[in-house]
Amino acid sequence: MSQEIEIEYKNLLMMEEYDQIHSFLPFNSVELFEQTNYYFETADLKLREQGSALRIRKKNNRWTLTLKQPHEDGLLETHDTLTDEEANLWIQNKPMDKPHVSRQLQELGVDLGDLEFLGxxxxxxKELEYEGTTVVLDHSLYYDREDYELEVEAPSQSKGTEVFQKILKECNIPQRKTDNKIKRFYNAKLQSD
Structure with a gap:
């Protein structure tokens, strides 16, 4: 599928809260895996201005180019698969035309040649299925930062809210306004420049 609507709920965690959720749900039986996001933007921040973000993710030795855009129910994600060679060209600031993402970028008025690799x-x-949702615990590393995060990915807003609130309540964790990973990445990049 080249497009999907992503409905997710996020909460930054202290390390102790991460450990608490890890113990509350059966995360011990779940394998830890690592994924890396490579972010792109124009010099004049055209994507950010429109609430959008562009990344390549390497996960399970597969490369996926994803454009995230605001949508009334969450985020519209548009995907294209990349080969190793294509991903490396993108990271070297030589982006290649890909059918689905390129079409969406064109609609946003973003030219491929204006994109730059940011980092x-x-x-x-760790992720597991829980009460009809996918619950994710993330430990992220970027620049000189690290953070911990709970994500609940759900088929509907009502189901997502229900499970998200239940986990926070059961673990006595306050709900925090949480920017997505790319915003946290941008903020760290701006502070490091």
Missing amino acids: SLTTRR
Whole structure:
């Protein structure tokens, strides 16, 4: 599928809260895996201005180019698969035309030639199915930062809210306004420049 609507709920965690959720749900039986996001933007921040973000993710030795755009129910994600060679060209600031993402970028008024590689963020992730949702614990590393995060990915807003609130309540964790990974990455990049 080249497009999907992503409905997710996020909460930054202290390390102790991460450990608490890890114990509350059966995360001990789940394998830890690592994924790296490579982020792209124009010099004049055209994507960011439109609430959008562009990344390449390497996960399970597969490369996926993803454009995230605002959508009334969450985020519209548009995907294209990349070969190793194509991903490396993108990271070297030589982006290649890909059918689905390129079409969406064109609609946003973003030219492929204006995109620049910004850097990468690596996440150590555990995920499990829980009450009709996917619950994710992330430990992310970027620039000189690291953070911990709970994500609940759901088929509907009502189901996502229900499970997200239940986990926070059961673990006595306050709900925090949480920017997505790319915003946290941008903020760290701006502070490091």
